[in-house]
Amino acid sequence: MKIATEKVTKRFGDLVANDEVSIEFGAGAIHALLGENGAGKSTYMAMLYGMLEPDEGTILFDGKPVELSGPPDAMAAGIGMVFQHFMLVGPFTVAQNVLLGLEPAELTGVDEEAMNARVAELADRYGIQIDPRARVDELSVGLQQRVEILKALARDVRVLILDEPTSVLGPEDAQALFVVMRKLAAEGKTILFVTHRLNEVRQVASTVTVMRHGRVVGTCDPSADRDEIVALMLGESKPLSLTYAPPPRRGKTEVLRIRDLHAAATLGSGLRGLELSVRPGEIVGVAGVEGNGQRELLRSLIGLTRPEHGTISIDGHDVTDAPPAERTRLGLGFIADDRHGLGMIGGLSVSENLILTRQRRFTKHGLLDFKSIDSDVAARIREFDVRLSSPQQLIGRLSGGNQQKVVIARELARELKILVAAQPTRGVDAGAAHNIHSQIVALRDRGVGVLLLSAELDEVLSLSDRVVVLAGGVAAPAAARPWDRQAIGAAMSHEHPEAVRGSHDG
Ligand SMILES: Nc1ncnc2c1ncn2[C@@H]1O[C@H](COP(=O)(O)OP(=O)(O)OP(=O)(O)O)[C@@H](O)[C@H]1O
Ligand SMILES: [Mg+2]
Incomplete structure (x- = not known):
């Protein structure tokens, strides 16, 4: 299906979020939408999905103007959308979620086995790896996203809209998603997606449209020069690379000390005797794949989970059983990987x-x-x-x-002693990510300790003074700079990371 907009405008009060936006999406295209934070990308997609109504302009499906009074209209026309915040029913299985709300006739007798088989077949057809019987709240974010995509596919969509699908994924899950996107496009489906990572555009997109301040500022080939695309996005060219400089001073006393930490798994391995420490004025990066103890580490650090065994101390004070407020008072700063749950009050x-x-x-x-x-x-x-x-x-x-x-x-x-930053640049544009990185380094240079967790290995390796690999609930130190990417990558994919024993932790 061809889908297009002609001079679509959307205002929120005085703010013009979309200003006469005209774009055409061809059948079989993987069309990337790029732009700074606040450029108007999500607003635009919400209009295509019938969640927002344009103030002016026309939406065209196969050349015919349409008026969408809500997502059901869009779905009926063959448009599906996967949001960043999934709309799944946690205690239900994958198959139940995928088929939920479809014609009752299709669920004849709610035959579990038939439902599972049907979802397995659908998943197979698109090469999506998932167990139809698994309970959704026990799945990682990457797998939950697959459920959302299957939900759209079960409804036979012809256009799939994905708003920042990879910002919640690790590199492996992102690659798996691209395989699925290519398959869908090869079948003639249209895919519209947003990303802030330019390398992904090059990898998977067939067309790129760049928005700035609510307007389309250009359409280009995905293989265009990185700097050229960034300049288009920002309206100017700014150098965006940070060169590593070692910390001016590194204290001796540990601002964060974790000893023999064990925590029950909420996903994957849990923690199984984690040893980790951070000194003032250093950035310790934690590389690793989700499900290897990251979630339990973060929850134990802020005081949301009581560890089964082991101790955590901040600036010399044992806080293993201390409430979150006490930790904050001692100088713990926390950037949550889930800003909606922990970082802000909407x-x-x-x-x-x-x-x-x-x-x-x-x-x-x-x-x-x-x-x-x-x-x-x-x-x-x-x-x-x-x-x-x-x-x-x-x-x-x-x-x-x-x-x-x-x-x-x-x-x-x-006033911080230690900053725990989990996925700090998730969902921010290239310029903002650069600013955040500079601020974290400046904090380190003022003598604050930083524990940086990120699914993006590049982010970890470019900022950190020391790196540990979290795998199977324990941490192995990586050798010093220059990093051996291969060894680190290998450690990330192993349950027991002894392979990269290099310098000593602490
Ligand atoms: N419901 C709303 N009420 C008021 N303003 C809104 C509303 N939704 C969006 N906006 C504003 O519209 C502008 C465009 O927002 P939008 O979410 O479309 O940006 P975006 O390009 O998706 O950015 P990001 O990359 O950060 O997700 C922003 O300035 C935002 O504050
Ligand atoms: Mg957005």
């Missing part, structure tokens, strides 16, 4: 989110000092280039990448 304004956990600093004689709050908030917004209409705007109304910038701006504003 129903509060940007300004309120920026001072969360820092209120004490703005209290004078027992009252909040709004003047100093306003000036602090303005400074934070400037420093992290958060795009918004007003600091009083609800954070939930910001674009995804701009929400992430707010969470980071708040955490880095506190």
Whole structure:
């Protein structure tokens, strides 16, 4: 199916989120939509899926103007969409989720076996690896995404819209997704997807459209020069590479010390005797594939999970059983990999989110000092280039990448001893990622310890002073710089990472 828009405009109050956007998507195309955070990508896709109504302009399916009064209209026309936030029913199986809401006639007698077989067949056809019998809440994010895609395919979509599908995936899951995308395109389906990673565009896209400030600024070949695409996105060319420089000073006393930590698995291996430490003024990178203890490590560090065994101390204080607030008071900063669950409060304004956990600093004689709050908030917004209409705007109304910038701006504003940063640049554009990286390095140079977890090996290797590989619930130190990528990659794919014993941890 051919799908197109002609001069589509969408406003939110005074803000023009989409300004006369005209794009055509051919059948069988894998069409990437690029642009800075807040450029209007999600807004555009939401209109194609009938979730938002254009103020002006026309949406055309196969050349005919259509009016979509909601997602059911879009689905009926053969459009499917996978959001970043999955809409799955946790306690149900994969097959139940995939077939949920389809014609009751098709679920004759709710025959489990028939349902499983049908979903297995569908998955097979597109080379999607999944167990139809598995319970969805026991699956990793990557597998849950496959369920969402199967849901769309079971409805026989002809156009599949994916909003930042890879930002929640590790490299292996991303590659598996590309294989599926290519298969779908080869069948003549149209795929529209957003990404902030330019290498992915080159790998999988057949066409690229770049948006800036709500407008289309160009369409180009995916093989175009990286700098050229970035310049198009930003409207200027900025150098975006960070050269590694060793820390000016590295303290001796550990700001974070983890000894023999065991935690029950919520996904994958859990923790099985993790040893890890971070000193002031160093960035320790944790490389590894999701499901090897990452989730349990983060939850134990912030105090959401009580470990079965072992100790955690922050700046010399044992916090193994301490509540989250106590850890914050001792100087723990935390950038969550799931900003919606842990990082922000969607129903509060940007300004309120920026001072969360820092209120004490703005209290004078027992009252909040709004003047100093306003000036602090303005400074934070400037420093992290958060795009918004007003600091009083609800954070939930910001674009995804701009929400992430707010969470980071708040955490880095506190007096920290140790920053735990999980996927800090998830969903932010290239310019913002560069800014966040520079800020993390600046923090390190001021003597703060940083524990960096990222599914992107490049991010870990470019920023870290030391790297450990988390595999099977234990950490193995990688040898010193220059990193041996192959050895690190091999350790990541093994249950027992003894293979890369190099320098000593701690
Ligand atoms: N419901 C809403 N109310 C008010 N403003 C909104 C709403 N939804 C989006 N916006 C604004 O519209 C602009 C475009 O947002 P959109 O989410 O489309 O950006 P995006 O290109 O998807 O960015 P990102 O890469 O960060 O996801 C932003 O300035 C955003 O704050
Ligand atoms: Mg978006």
